[in-house]
Amino acid sequence: MPSKKKITIEPLARVEGHGGIKVEITDNKISNVEVRILEGPRLFEELVVGKTPQEDLNIVPRICAICNLSHKYAALRGLEKAVGVSVDSTTKLFRELMHHGEMIESHSLHIYFLALPDFLGYDNAVAMADKYGDTVTKALQLKKFGNKIMRMMGGRMIHGENPIIGGFGKLPTKEALTEIKGEALELLEFAIATINLLGGLEIPDHMERETQFLCCKPPGEEYGYYGDILITSDGEEHPVENYKNVIKERVVSHSFAKRGQYNGKPFTVGALARVLLNGKRLKGKAKEAYDQLVTDRWYRNPLFNNHAQAIEQVYSLEGIIETVNQLLASEDAEIAQPTQESGIGTGVVEAPRGTLIHHYEVKDGKITAADFITPTAMFLDDIEAFIRTGGEQLLAKNQLDNIELQFEMIARAYDPCISCSAHIVEVVFK
Amino acid sequence: MTATDKPKIGIYGFTGCAGDQLLIIHTEDEILNLFGAANIQSFVMASSNPIEENLDVAFIEGSISTKEEIEHLHELRKRAKILVAMGNCAVNGGPQAMYTGDGGYEKRLKKVYGEGVKFMTDPLEAKPIDAYVDVDYYLPGCPISQPQTFALISRLIHGAIPEPYPHPVCHECKLNENRCLLLDETFCIGPLTLGGCGSACPNHDVSCVGCWGPNEDGNFGQHIKLLESFGIPKEEIMRRIRGFGGSKIIKFIEDGGK
Numbered sequence: 211m212p213s214k215k216k217i218t219i220e221p222l223a224r225v226e227g228h229g230g231i232k233v234e235i236t237d238n239k240i241s242n243v244e245v246r247i248l249e250g251p252r253l254f255e256e257l258v259v260g261k262t263p264q265e266d267l268n269i270v271p272r273i274c275a276i277c278n279l280s281h282k283y284a285a286l287r288g289l290e291k292a293v294g295v296s297v298d299s300t301t302k303l304f305r306e307l308m309h310h311g312e313m314i315e316s317h318s319l320h321i322y323f324l325a326l327p328d329f330l331g332y333d334n335a336v337a338m339a340d341k342y343g344d345t346v347t348k349a350l351q352l353k354k355f356g357n358k359i360m361r362m363m364g365g366r367m368i369h370g371e372n373p374i375i376g377g378f379g380k381l382p383t384k385e386a387l388t389e390i391k392g393e394a395l396e397l398l399e400f401a402i403a404t405i406n407l408l409g410g411l412e413i414p415d416h417m418e419r420e421t422q423f424l425c426c427k428p429p430g431e432e433y434g435y436y437g438d439i440l441i442t443s444d445g446e447e448h449p450v451e452n453y454k455n456v457i458k459e460r461v462v463s464h465s466f467a468k469r470g471q472y473n474g475k476p477f478t479v480g481a482l483a484r485v486l487l488n489g490k491r492l493k494g495k496a497k498e499a500y501d502q503l504v505t506d507r508w509y510r511n512p513l514f515n516n517h518a519q520a521i522e523q524v525y526s527l528e529g530i531i532e533t534v535n536q537l538l539a540s541e542d543a544e545i546a547q548p549t550q551e552s553g554i555g556t557g558v559v560e561a562p563r564g565t566l567i568h569h570y571e572v573k574d575g576k577i578t579a580a581d582f583i584t585p586t587a588m589f590l591d592d593i594e595a596f597i598r599t600g601g602e603q604l605l606a607k608n609q610l611d612n613i614e615l616q617f618e619m620i621a622r623a624y625d626p627c628i629s630c631s632a633h634i635v636e637v638v639f640k
Numbered sequence: 641m642t643a644t645d646k647p648k649i650g651i652y653g654f655t656g657c658a659g660d661q662l663l664i665i666h667t668e669d670e671i672l673n674l675f676g677a678a679n680i681q682s683f684v685m686a687s688s689n690p691i692e693e694n695l696d697v698a699f700i701e702g703s704i705s706t707k708e709e710i711e712h713l714h715e716l717r718k719r720a721k722i723l724v725a726m727g728n729c730a731v732n733g734g735p736q737a738m739y740t741g742d743g744g745y746e747k748r749l750k751k752v753y754g755e756g757v758k759f760m761t762d763p764l765e766a767k768p769i770d771a772y773v774d775v776d777y778y779l780p781g782c783p784i785s786q787p788q789t790f791a792l793i794s795r796l797i798h799g800a801i802p803e804p805y806p807h808p809v810c811h812e813c814k815l816n817e818n819r820c821l822l823l824d825e826t827f828c829i830g831p832l833t834l835g836g837c838g839s840a841c842p843n844h845d846v847s848c849v850g851c852w853g854p855n856e857d858g859n860f861g862q863h864i865k866l867l868e869s870f871g872i873p874k875e876e877i878m879r880r881i882r883g884f885g886g887s888k889i890i891k892f893i894e895d896g897g898k
């Protein structure tokens with residue numbers, strides 16, 4: 211009789227939303243890995259049908275709180291294409307500023323509060339404060355700074371309605387912008403210190419395997435968080451309108467979900483994918499951080515996503531300084547108006563966790579169809595594959611202490627956002 | 641105070657975007673104090689190894705959207721002396737409940753997930769938590785606001801009785817001396833919506849879309865007529881009013897929407 215063992219990790223702690231991991235071991239071999247999504251379905255794609263673009267913008271950020279402005283931004287990019295809105299360069303800069311704010315909010319929350327406690331052996335960041343008081347205080351400051359920009363541009367810390375079709379309701383004053391720039395300069399030192407902190411951590415290698423990467427190709431020669439082209443680690447470029455042919459939705463017996471694969475295989479998105487595919491475009495201190503940290507192991511080990519986020523923290527702080535400089539020298543922004551009532555648009559941005567796609571069809575001013583593909587939907591397969599490899603290695607070496615923690619760390623490295631189960635639900639076929 | 645006589649608190653998330661839990665995590669100036677003043681037994685989004693025992697206060701975020709969630713909610717109700725519905729999803733059902741009760745749920749579910757699938761736990765049409773258990777306090781908002789939340793938490797952990805806040809967004813907007821959007825014939829449902837956000841949206845010249853849920857004293861009938869007089873189709877007005885009101889708002893619309 212085969213020996214059978216089941217490891218169930220539920221709830222999966224320190225991730226956003228309600229999920230778990232199930233790993234089955236038969237005869238000392240991993241026979242099944244499931245990252246389970248335990249949230250109920252919310253059916254956002256159906257909720258927005260029949261609504262105006264503005265109503266959509268009020269609703270879709272509620273898919274996910276941490277990256278609510280990425281959802282707003284992806285929706286704006288898709289809807290503005292559909293109804294023929296082209297925003298001026300000042301508005302574009304303000305949107306970039308808003309996006310930098312969210313990256314800092316999300317990455318700092320993840321690095322210091324959700325991931326670092328594992329590496330340092332604590333249940334949570336508050337418990338870390340005794341020994342790492344300075345890091346926790348500074349991390350709170352950095353996160354607060356990200357939140358401040360989100361509040362300034364979004365209109366509220368979470369789910370603000372200030373970004374609208376064609377621009378913003380209200381824009382910050384020059385004084386507020388100058389203040390932001392000063393704070394970014396101050397925080398840069400801590401973001402660089404974090405590069406050293408992470409650089410000194412021992413990173414386990416049991417789960418290492420080859421994977422693929424996907425992200426947006428930013429316009430021009432710069433690093434960035436949006437684009438109209440998807441690039442993949444095989445060197446291909448794909449216009450975003452083609453996303454359905456690039457990211458193939460897969461149905462398996464244990465899961466009916468919009469789980470993406472590329473070329474029939476799992477892939478990674480997020481900071482790690484961006485840094486590996488676009489890192490050569492980094493400049494300044496972010497480039498120094500890239501040169502200091504990135505090694506060949508990054509291509510095989512998802513735990514380096516934490517490090518890639520740390521590089522992006524540096525990039526975004528520098529980006530805020532540069533964007534504010536440009537804004538201070540820019541003309542006032544105007545709110546651009548729609549030029550058509552019907553059309554189709556695919557909007558793509560890099561959310562903190564990876565590529566986020568919002569596709570819309572609009573007819574006579576109302577949405578007739580919508581499709582959202584979230585980063586979490588894209589990388590769940592990849593998490594499962596890494597957990598499987600890691601589990602096999604650990605079993606072979608009989609290193610079974612703490613195996614749950616090892617699995618959880620893999621999942622947490624992706625910073626999964628289970629609420630993004632706009633349409634990720636685990637199901638079994640009858 | 642020792643850890644044992646500090647009030648025991650649990651913070652739980654059902655179906656939603658986790659925005660209310662995130663808002664608590666994002667209270668950089670309070671979060672360390674909160675962990676110091678109360679015994680946070682379970683807050684899975686922030687900490688591993690939760691302790692599931694009896695609680696003085698349970699804060700519950702999210703709508704009830706699966707069978708498993710109903711069971712978990714009943715179990716929490718048994719363990720908690722005080723149960724607080726936190727955020728619009730828990731209070732009204734959230735945006736996912738905007739069509740609850742219209743008979744179209746099965747069809748929408750099939751459109752997104754296809755035919756012939758069996759879920760790990762049966763999905764249900766989104767409902768607020770008071771559809772299943774008694775709720776002691778409501779903390780509205782999508783997401784909740786920091787001042788309202790910390791006023792409630794500090795009262796509850798010190799055994800004081802929380803006060804109701806029956807003012808609409810419109811009232812806060814006046815205190816902030818904004819120019820009223822209705823004067824420019826722009827859509828706004830601040831008069832129909834519970835306050836607490838400090839009129840965040842009108843402060844930015846954008847409409848209140850009602851994310852705090854219905855204000856019981858709102859004059860729904862007259863306000864709908866006023867918006868119609870701006871040339872906004874009634875259908876659109878009703879649709880937008882329902883956005884964050886779940887099925888609870890239907891009784892207000894029915895009373896006044898004629």
Ligand code: SF4
Nearest residue numbers: 656657659727728729
């Ligand atoms: S009430 Fe709003 S912020 Fe809270 S979980 Fe629901 S959608 Fe998210």
Ligand code: SF4
Nearest residue numbers: 837841848849850851
């Ligand atoms: S103004 Fe209205 S929509 Fe905006 S935060 Fe307040 S209640 Fe929500």
